[in-house]
Amino acid sequence: MNGELLFLAEVLLGGLLSGVMYALVALGFVLIYKASGVLNFAQGAQVLLAALSYVSLVERGLSPALAFALTLVLMLSLGLAIERLVLRPLAHQPPLTLFLATLGVAWVLEGAAQLAWGTEVHALDLGVEDRPIEAFGLLLSRLDLVAAAVAGSLVLLLLLLFHATRLGLAFRAVADDPYAAEAIGLRLPRLAALVWAVAGAIALVAGLLWGARLGVQFSLSLVVLKALPVLVIGGFDSLAGAVVGGLLVGALEKLAEVYLGPVLGSGLEGWFAYAAALGVLLLRPQGLFGSTRVERV
Secondary structure, eight states, X not given: OOHHHHHHHHHHHHHHHHHHHHHHHHHHHHHHHHHHOOOOTTHHHHHHHHHHHHHHHHHTTOXXXXXXXXXXXXXXXXXXXXXXXXXXXXXXXXXXXXXXXXXXXXXXXXXXHHHHXXXXXXXXXXXXXXXXXXXXXXXXXXXXXXXXXXXXXXXXXXXXXXXXXXXXXXXXXXXXXXXXXXXXXXXXXXXXXXXXXXXXHHHHHHHHHHHHHHOXXXXXXXXXXXXXXXXXXXXXXXXXXXXXXXXXXXXXXXHIIIIIHHHHOTTHHHHHHHHHHHHHHHHOTTOSSOOOOOOOO
Protein backbone atom coordinates (compact mmCIF):
# COMPACT_ATOMS: atom_id res chain seq x y z
CA MET A 1 0.00 0.00 0.00
CA ASN A 2 1.48 3.35 -1.03
CA GLY A 3 1.81 6.29 1.30
CA GLU A 4 -1.28 8.20 0.13
CA LEU A 5 -3.59 5.20 0.44
CA LEU A 6 -2.09 4.37 3.83
CA PHE A 7 -2.73 7.92 5.04
CA LEU A 8 -6.31 7.83 3.69
CA ALA A 9 -6.95 4.54 5.50
CA GLU A 10 -5.54 5.97 8.72
CA VAL A 11 -7.74 9.07 8.53
CA LEU A 12 -10.82 7.04 7.61
CA LEU A 13 -10.30 4.50 10.38
CA GLY A 14 -9.75 7.25 12.94
CA GLY A 15 -13.04 8.80 11.86
CA LEU A 16 -14.87 5.50 12.13
CA LEU A 17 -13.53 4.96 15.65
CA SER A 18 -14.91 8.37 16.64
CA GLY A 19 -18.14 7.53 14.85
CA VAL A 20 -18.75 4.50 17.06
CA MET A 21 -18.68 6.79 20.11
CA TYR A 22 -21.03 9.25 18.41
CA ALA A 23 -23.39 6.35 17.72
CA LEU A 24 -23.34 5.38 21.39
CA VAL A 25 -24.59 8.82 22.44
CA ALA A 26 -27.17 8.83 19.63
CA LEU A 27 -28.56 5.48 20.78
CA GLY A 28 -29.70 7.07 24.03
CA PHE A 29 -31.76 9.54 22.01
CA VAL A 30 -33.21 6.85 19.75
CA LEU A 31 -34.28 4.61 22.63
CA ILE A 32 -36.20 7.43 24.32
CA TYR A 33 -37.68 8.70 21.07
CA LYS A 34 -38.87 5.26 19.98
CA ALA A 35 -40.45 4.52 23.35
CA SER A 36 -42.11 7.84 24.13
CA GLY A 37 -41.65 10.21 21.19
CA VAL A 38 -39.51 12.56 23.31
CA LEU A 39 -36.31 14.20 22.08
CA ASN A 40 -34.32 13.93 25.30
CA PHE A 41 -32.07 16.96 25.39
CA ALA A 42 -31.02 16.01 28.93
CA GLN A 43 -28.88 13.16 27.53
CA GLY A 44 -25.78 15.36 27.49
CA ALA A 45 -26.27 16.39 31.11
CA GLN A 46 -26.70 12.73 32.06
CA VAL A 47 -23.39 11.93 30.32
CA LEU A 48 -21.69 14.74 32.28
CA LEU A 49 -23.23 13.74 35.61
CA ALA A 50 -22.23 10.10 35.15
CA ALA A 51 -18.61 10.89 34.31
CA LEU A 52 -18.30 13.51 37.04
CA SER A 53 -19.84 11.26 39.69
CA TYR A 54 -17.57 8.33 38.81
CA VAL A 55 -14.32 10.30 38.74
CA SER A 56 -15.21 12.18 41.93
CA LEU A 57 -15.93 8.95 43.79
CA VAL A 58 -12.62 7.46 42.62
CA GLU A 59 -10.75 10.59 43.70
CA ARG A 60 -12.32 10.23 47.14
CA GLY A 61 -10.75 6.80 47.58
CA LEU A 62 -13.34 4.36 46.26
CA SER A 63 -12.19 1.52 44.04
CA PRO A 64 -13.07 1.89 40.34
CA ALA A 65 -15.40 -1.13 40.52
CA LEU A 66 -17.34 0.25 43.50
CA ALA A 67 -17.45 3.73 41.99
CA PHE A 68 -18.80 2.27 38.75
CA ALA A 69 -21.46 0.26 40.61
CA LEU A 70 -22.62 3.26 42.65
CA THR A 71 -22.69 5.51 39.59
CA LEU A 72 -24.65 2.88 37.67
CA VAL A 73 -27.24 2.77 40.46
CA LEU A 74 -27.39 6.57 40.39
CA MET A 75 -27.95 6.72 36.62
CA LEU A 76 -30.55 3.96 36.62
CA SER A 77 -32.42 5.67 39.45
CA LEU A 78 -32.13 9.02 37.72
CA GLY A 79 -33.59 7.65 34.51
CA LEU A 80 -36.53 6.16 36.41
CA ALA A 81 -37.06 9.42 38.32
CA ILE A 82 -37.06 11.58 35.17
CA GLU A 83 -39.66 9.36 33.54
CA ARG A 84 -41.86 9.10 36.64
CA LEU A 85 -41.68 12.67 37.95
CA VAL A 86 -41.28 14.73 34.77
CA LEU A 87 -42.37 12.89 31.64
CA ARG A 88 -45.28 10.80 32.93
CA PRO A 89 -47.23 13.80 34.30
CA LEU A 90 -46.77 15.45 30.89
CA ALA A 91 -48.11 12.50 28.90
CA HIS A 92 -50.15 13.48 25.82
CA GLN A 93 -48.72 17.00 25.84
CA PRO A 94 -47.35 18.50 22.58
CA PRO A 95 -43.82 17.37 21.59
CA LEU A 96 -42.49 20.90 22.14
CA THR A 97 -43.64 20.80 25.76
CA LEU A 98 -41.86 17.50 26.33
CA PHE A 99 -38.70 18.77 24.67
CA LEU A 100 -38.67 21.88 26.85
CA ALA A 101 -39.18 19.68 29.90
CA THR A 102 -36.05 17.68 29.06
CA LEU A 103 -34.20 20.95 28.45
CA GLY A 104 -35.17 22.04 31.96
CA VAL A 105 -34.02 18.68 33.34
CA ALA A 106 -30.66 19.22 31.63
CA TRP A 107 -30.09 22.54 33.40
CA VAL A 108 -31.18 21.06 36.73
CA LEU A 109 -28.77 18.14 36.36
CA GLU A 110 -25.86 20.40 35.44
CA GLY A 111 -26.58 22.60 38.45
CA ALA A 112 -26.88 19.58 40.74
CA ALA A 113 -23.60 18.19 39.43
CA GLN A 114 -21.90 21.50 40.13
CA LEU A 115 -23.30 21.65 43.68
CA ALA A 116 -22.36 18.05 44.44
CA TRP A 117 -18.94 17.75 42.85
CA GLY A 118 -17.69 21.25 42.03
CA THR A 119 -16.54 22.75 38.75
CA GLU A 120 -12.94 21.55 38.51
CA VAL A 121 -11.67 19.72 35.45
CA HIS A 122 -10.80 16.07 36.17
CA ALA A 123 -8.60 13.63 34.30
CA LEU A 124 -10.30 10.27 33.96
CA ASP A 125 -8.00 7.25 33.85
CA LEU A 126 -9.58 4.01 32.66
CA GLY A 127 -6.33 2.10 32.92
CA VAL A 128 -5.61 2.34 29.19
CA GLU A 129 -2.40 4.07 28.20
CA ASP A 130 -3.18 6.59 25.47
CA ARG A 131 -0.30 6.00 23.09
CA PRO A 132 -0.26 5.15 19.40
CA ILE A 133 0.08 1.57 18.26
CA GLU A 134 0.95 0.35 14.77
CA ALA A 135 -1.23 -2.20 12.98
CA PHE A 136 -0.83 -3.08 9.30
CA GLY A 137 1.20 0.06 8.82
CA LEU A 138 -1.45 2.31 10.43
CA LEU A 139 -0.87 4.42 13.53
CA LEU A 140 -3.92 4.30 15.80
CA SER A 141 -4.69 5.52 19.30
CA ARG A 142 -4.87 2.70 21.84
CA LEU A 143 -7.50 4.61 23.84
CA ASP A 144 -9.64 5.15 20.73
CA LEU A 145 -9.44 1.44 19.88
CA VAL A 146 -10.49 0.36 23.37
CA ALA A 147 -13.26 2.98 23.53
CA ALA A 148 -14.57 1.95 20.12
CA ALA A 149 -14.50 -1.72 21.12
CA VAL A 150 -16.47 -1.03 24.32
CA ALA A 151 -18.94 1.26 22.54
CA GLY A 152 -19.33 -1.18 19.67
CA SER A 153 -19.99 -4.07 22.05
CA LEU A 154 -22.70 -2.08 23.83
CA VAL A 155 -24.25 -1.05 20.51
CA LEU A 156 -24.32 -4.71 19.41
CA LEU A 157 -25.84 -5.75 22.75
CA LEU A 158 -28.61 -3.18 22.40
CA LEU A 159 -29.35 -4.25 18.83
CA LEU A 160 -29.64 -7.86 19.98
CA LEU A 161 -31.85 -6.78 22.89
CA PHE A 162 -34.27 -5.00 20.60
CA HIS A 163 -34.33 -7.52 17.78
CA ALA A 164 -33.86 -10.92 19.43
CA THR A 165 -35.75 -10.82 22.75
CA ARG A 166 -39.36 -10.64 23.90
CA LEU A 167 -38.60 -7.37 25.68
CA GLY A 168 -37.27 -5.93 22.44
CA LEU A 169 -40.42 -7.07 20.66
CA ALA A 170 -42.50 -5.23 23.27
CA PHE A 171 -40.43 -2.08 22.78
CA ARG A 172 -40.86 -2.24 19.02
CA ALA A 173 -44.59 -2.82 19.39
CA VAL A 174 -44.90 0.31 21.53
CA ALA A 175 -42.84 2.31 19.02
CA ASP A 176 -44.95 1.15 16.07
CA ASP A 177 -48.39 1.66 17.63
CA PRO A 178 -48.66 2.50 21.35
CA TYR A 179 -52.46 2.25 21.38
CA ALA A 180 -52.45 -1.24 19.86
CA ALA A 181 -49.64 -2.27 22.22
CA GLU A 182 -51.68 -1.10 25.21
CA ALA A 183 -54.76 -2.90 23.88
CA ILE A 184 -52.94 -6.25 23.90
CA GLY A 185 -51.86 -5.80 27.51
CA LEU A 186 -48.45 -4.14 27.36
CA ARG A 187 -47.89 -1.75 30.26
CA LEU A 188 -46.62 1.40 28.57
CA PRO A 189 -45.52 3.32 31.71
CA ARG A 190 -43.41 0.37 32.88
CA LEU A 191 -41.76 0.00 29.46
CA ALA A 192 -41.11 3.73 29.25
CA ALA A 193 -39.50 3.70 32.70
CA LEU A 194 -37.29 0.78 31.69
CA VAL A 195 -36.16 2.58 28.54
CA TRP A 196 -35.21 5.68 30.55
CA ALA A 197 -33.23 3.49 32.94
CA VAL A 198 -31.38 1.87 30.02
CA ALA A 199 -30.66 5.32 28.59
CA GLY A 200 -29.14 6.25 31.96
CA ALA A 201 -26.82 3.24 31.78
CA ILE A 202 -25.82 4.22 28.23
CA ALA A 203 -25.05 7.73 29.51
CA LEU A 204 -22.69 6.21 32.07
CA VAL A 205 -20.69 4.27 29.48
CA ALA A 206 -20.64 7.24 27.11
CA GLY A 207 -19.57 9.56 29.94
CA LEU A 208 -16.65 7.34 30.92
CA LEU A 209 -15.43 6.93 27.34
CA TRP A 210 -15.76 10.60 26.40
CA GLY A 211 -14.42 11.69 29.78
CA ALA A 212 -11.30 9.60 29.29
CA ARG A 213 -10.86 11.16 25.87
CA LEU A 214 -11.64 14.82 26.58
CA GLY A 215 -11.36 15.11 30.35
CA VAL A 216 -14.31 15.45 32.70
CA GLN A 217 -15.46 19.05 32.46
CA PHE A 218 -18.78 20.83 32.03
CA SER A 219 -18.30 21.18 28.28
CA LEU A 220 -18.64 17.39 28.19
CA SER A 221 -22.42 17.87 28.17
CA LEU A 222 -22.06 19.43 24.70
CA VAL A 223 -21.19 16.02 23.30
CA VAL A 224 -24.94 15.74 22.88
CA LEU A 225 -24.66 18.23 20.01
CA LYS A 226 -22.48 15.77 18.09
CA ALA A 227 -25.34 13.29 18.21
CA LEU A 228 -27.78 15.62 16.45
CA PRO A 229 -26.34 15.26 12.92
CA VAL A 230 -26.08 11.51 13.57
CA LEU A 231 -29.80 11.40 14.34
CA VAL A 232 -30.74 13.53 11.34
CA ILE A 233 -28.69 11.42 8.96
CA GLY A 234 -29.60 8.01 10.38
CA GLY A 235 -33.16 8.73 11.47
CA PHE A 236 -34.54 9.56 14.90
CA ASP A 237 -36.36 6.25 15.32
CA SER A 238 -33.83 3.77 13.96
CA LEU A 239 -31.22 1.95 16.04
CA ALA A 240 -29.42 0.84 12.90
CA GLY A 241 -29.61 4.42 11.65
CA ALA A 242 -27.86 5.66 14.80
CA VAL A 243 -24.99 3.25 14.14
CA VAL A 244 -24.67 4.02 10.43
CA GLY A 245 -25.17 7.74 11.03
CA GLY A 246 -22.46 7.77 13.68
CA LEU A 247 -19.98 6.03 11.40
CA LEU A 248 -20.80 8.38 8.52
CA VAL A 249 -20.44 11.50 10.66
CA GLY A 250 -17.16 10.31 12.15
CA ALA A 251 -15.69 9.46 8.74
CA LEU A 252 -17.01 12.57 6.95
CA GLU A 253 -15.74 15.07 9.49
CA LYS A 254 -12.23 13.58 9.54
CA LEU A 255 -12.01 13.37 5.75
CA ALA A 256 -13.35 16.91 5.38
CA GLU A 257 -10.86 18.32 7.88
CA VAL A 258 -7.88 16.64 6.24
CA TYR A 259 -8.74 17.01 2.54
CA LEU A 260 -11.03 20.06 2.39
CA GLY A 261 -9.59 21.96 5.36
CA PRO A 262 -6.55 23.29 3.45
CA VAL A 263 -8.94 24.70 0.82
CA LEU A 264 -11.91 25.90 2.89
CA GLY A 265 -10.07 26.74 6.10
CA SER A 266 -9.43 25.08 9.46
CA GLY A 267 -12.20 24.13 11.85
CA LEU A 268 -14.11 22.24 9.18
CA GLU A 269 -14.40 19.22 11.46
CA GLY A 270 -16.59 21.20 13.84
CA TRP A 271 -19.37 22.05 11.38
CA PHE A 272 -19.13 19.80 8.32
CA ALA A 273 -21.34 17.11 9.88
CA TYR A 274 -24.12 19.68 10.35
CA ALA A 275 -23.85 20.71 6.70
CA ALA A 276 -24.14 17.06 5.67
CA ALA A 277 -27.12 16.63 8.01
CA LEU A 278 -28.81 19.67 6.46
CA GLY A 279 -28.36 18.14 3.00
CA VAL A 280 -29.94 14.87 4.16
CA LEU A 281 -32.76 16.79 5.85
CA LEU A 282 -33.61 18.58 2.61
CA LEU A 283 -33.55 15.41 0.51
CA ARG A 284 -34.95 12.87 2.98
CA PRO A 285 -36.40 14.48 6.15
CA GLN A 286 -36.87 11.15 7.95
CA GLY A 287 -33.19 10.26 7.55
CA LEU A 288 -31.61 7.32 5.75
CA PHE A 289 -33.24 4.66 7.94
CA GLY A 290 -36.04 6.58 9.64
CA SER A 291 -39.65 5.64 9.00
CA THR A 292 -41.99 8.01 7.19
CA ARG A 293 -44.68 9.30 9.51
CA VAL A 294 -48.19 9.08 8.07
CA GLU A 295 -50.86 11.17 9.75
CA ARG A 296 -54.57 10.95 9.12
CA VAL A 297 -56.40 14.21 8.66
